[in-house]
Amino acid sequence: MTRYVLITGATSGIGKAMAYAFAKNRDQVILTGRRVxxxxxxxxxxxxxxGVEAFYYQMDVTNAAEVVAVCQQMLADLPxxxxxxxxxxxxxxxxxxxxxxxxxxxxxxxxxxKGLLYVTRQILPSMVERDQGHxxxxxxxxxxxxxxxxxxxxxxxSAVKVLSDGIRIDTIDKNIKVTTIQPGIVETDFSQVxxxxxxxxxxxxxxxxxxxxxxxxxxxxxFVANQPxxxxxxxxxxxxxxxxxxxxxxxxxxxxx
Numbered sequence: 001m002t003r004y005v006l007i008t009g010a011t012s013g014i015g016k017a018m019a020y021a022f023a024k025n026r027d028q029v030i031l032t033g034r035r036v037x038x039x040x041x042x043x044x045x046x047x048x049x050x051g052v053e054a055f056y057y058q059m060d061v062t063n064a065a066e067v068v069a070v071c072q073q074m075l076a077d078l079p080x081x082x083x084x085x086x087x088x089x090x091x092x093x094x095x096x097x098x099x100x101x102x103x104x105x106x107x108x109x110x111x112x113x114k115g116l117l118y119v120t121r122q123i124l125p126s127m128v129e130r131d132q133g134h135x136x137x138x139x140x141x142x143x144x145x146x147x148x149x150x151x152x153x154x155x156x157x158s159a160v161k162v163l164s165d166g167i168r169i170d171t172i173d174k175n176i177k178v179t180t181i182q183p184g185i186v187e188t189d190f191s192q193v194x195x196x197x198x199x200x201x202x203x204x205x206x207x208x209x210x211x212x213x214x215x216x217x218x219x220x221x222x223f224v225a226n227q228p229x230x231x232x233x234x235x236x237x238x239x240x241x242x243x244x245x246x247x248x249x250x251x252x253x254x255x256x257x
Contacts, residue, residue, distance in 0.1 A: 005225075006030040006074070006081050008061055008119055009088030011038035013188035014138065017214035018085060021222045023050045030074060030081070031056040033088070061088045061115030062107075071122035080130060083225055084123045086116045087138045089156075091194040094149035105152045112156035116163065124167070127176050134177040136221060137164045141184045141239060145246030154246075157182075161235075168234065177232040179224050184239030185249065187211040208251030212240050 005022045009015040011033035019029045023046045031039050031054060039056035046054045055078070059070040074081065089112040092104035120135060127133025142150055143157030161180050168178035187206045195201045217238060224233045242250040 003027045003082040004030060004078055004080055005083040005085065006032065006123065007085045007087055008032050008059070008115070010042065010056075011035045013190060014183070014186065014214045014217045015085075015087040016042060017218035018087065018221055019046060019054075020049075021215070021218035022083075022225075023052050023054060025222060025226070026050070026052060027083075028052060029054050030078070032059040032061075032070070034058065034060050061119055062110040064114075064118050067115075067118040068122060071119060075123075075126055081123055081126060082132070083134045083136065084120065084127075085136045085138070085221065086119060086160075088115055088119075089138060091142075091150065091153040091190065092196070094194060096149060097151045100152065108152055108156050112153075113159045113163075116160060120167065124171070124176075128171065128174055132175050134179070134225060135164070135167060136179045136181060136224065138217075139164075139180045139182045141182050141237060141243075141246040143182060144237070145248075147247035165234075175229065179233050180235045181217065181221055181224070182235065182237040183212060183217050184237075184243045184246070185209065185211045186214060186217060188214050208253065209240060209242050209249055212238065 005027045007015050007018055007029060010019050010031040019031055019042060022029050029046065031042055033039055036058045039058065043054040043056045046052065057070050057074060060066055090108065092107055093101055116137060124135065137160050139160040140157040142154040143161045146154040161182070164178050164180040171178065185206070192199055220236060220238055224236060227233060
């Protein structure tokens with residue numbers, strides 16, 4: 001059966017890797033993001049590589065009215081949405097709470113929490129009506145283990161976990177699965193965004209450790225999505241081998257001899 005998979009934040013990092021993983025699996029992917037040129041580029045590449053139809057919709061998950069309009073257009077254009085992957089999210093800054101930039105705090109809340117709410121609220125009713133669907137929310141180990149300088153980011157990812165649990169409870173009488181994926185350290189442009197484009201500072205995050213790659217998370221999400229109808233994986237936490245908790249990481253020292 002053809003599956004339609006909606007991925008938010010699909011223009012880079014984990015979202016982009018998931019788009020390719022699902023397309024390779026012969027699923028129809030629906031790409032969303034703010035950068036339309038990136039969406040077009042990925043759509044064309046997926047179609048050429050895998051011969052599956054891909055769709056794209058420009059959408060900013062922080063804009064409630066835009067989410068309603070775009071999601072309703074998707075539901076009108078497509079036969080159904082079988083899997084929703086709420087991937088759009090970001091971290092901004094790494095400061096003590098009392099020194100934090102308030103605008104950065106608000107942007108994280110708007111994207112990581114409210115954006116997930118807006119999109120899920122539009123798509124989930126169609127799954128309930130069809131009595132079938134899967135919502136996969138990308139959280140973080142930060143939602144389990146807070147760490148210094150990330151109070152608000154950790155709070156948003158903790159909210160993702162609790163929202164997932166609540167939605168699972170509210171749809172318990174339906175054939176709908178709800179999964180939280182909680183990655184640890186993943187080497188993407190995540191840290192460049194966090195440090196507002198400072199590539200040198202971002203690079204230090206991954207020094208001395210073999211971090212996870214976006215493709216590792218994509219394969220884990222695909223595994224979760226490919227389970228039999230009666231199997232629901234509620235939570236999956238994925239960390240690098242030399243990561244024990246959120247920010248407890250063993251880094252190999254560089255040999256300067």
